[in-house]
Amino acid sequence: MNTKTVGIVIGSLRKDSFNKKVAHFLTTIAPKHLTFQTLEIGDLPLYNQDFDEEGSPESYIRLRKEIKALDAVLFVTPEYNRSVPGVLKNALDVASRPYGQNAWKGKPAAVVSVSIGNISGFGANHHLRQSLTFLDMPTLQQPEMYLGDIANSLDEQGNFNDAKTVELLTSFMNTFAEWINKF
Template sequence: MSEDPPLSILGVAGSLRQGSFNRALLRAAVDLAPDGVRIEIFDLAAVPLYNADLEAAGDPPGVAAFKQAIRAADGVLLATPEYNHGVPGVMKNAVDWASRPPRDAALGEKPVGVIGASPGMTGSARGQSQLRQAFEFTNSFCMPQPELLVFRAHEKFDDDGRLTDAATREHLARYLTAFAAWIRRFR
């Protein structure tokens, strides 16, 4: 039996804040990735607000780099916060850019995982739910289960942004193993 080829996952946090719990969650994912899985984190700071006029002139450099990173990855792992009971504008904007052009979108037929961390008790459940709806349009293969909803995130990360909660670390490791298997289904 041959060994599975290594997987490349692009991690994207839906927050621009340097101290974001979702950025910290992705850093923990890098550390906890199973053997044969490499996670690279993409920073959305250079991705402007979607504007059809900008798109018509050619993708801005940050957008072009984002789309290329998605295309090069075997799967995309999105870590979304939840703002006002929904998906934050930063994350939705990134998905909007990556859904263009519709028939040749970077997210088209791409395996996607959605996780999130929030200080609230629902752990970004509403934001994740709204984000999943966008993948119906992009024809992405969004993993339905398991879910990873990190609630009371301020109690699970230390002041340096390290995930210190043992149960959450175990759950994240299991999630990443399941996501790797999900990606391999579509290779």
């Protein structure tokens, strides 16, 4: 099977982010033909169309180039105020511009929402899916992945302490790998 490179976009910038831990864990249980590259989004200035006309910041150019080289994208995000974090929305905007040069276009995607609460980031998950539809990213529909009560689900090493959750996440990553291969 051909190796596929999956970019990971993490919607949390916090140093000890649960989202970063979940993203790392997912890479350890994924099929071996998938390789992963975490995309840095914390250094992106807020999107400004003037940059497209006057010269884009290096971070814009780097992100767009990295995305174009990927085979797929995995989004792992918390929920802020029933939606996606601003840093994630900004990354979507930066890489979809200038108009007509959408770096995200056609990249198969999957979404994992992570929350300390019981609603499990449902709002963020679906708001993100709405943007991904517009960006022309075929997004894995099933299984949906919402991880709630995350503070009590991970051990100190960032591993899930429940075998059923590991089984569910492994199935999710296997299905995502099959999804990527369709494109």
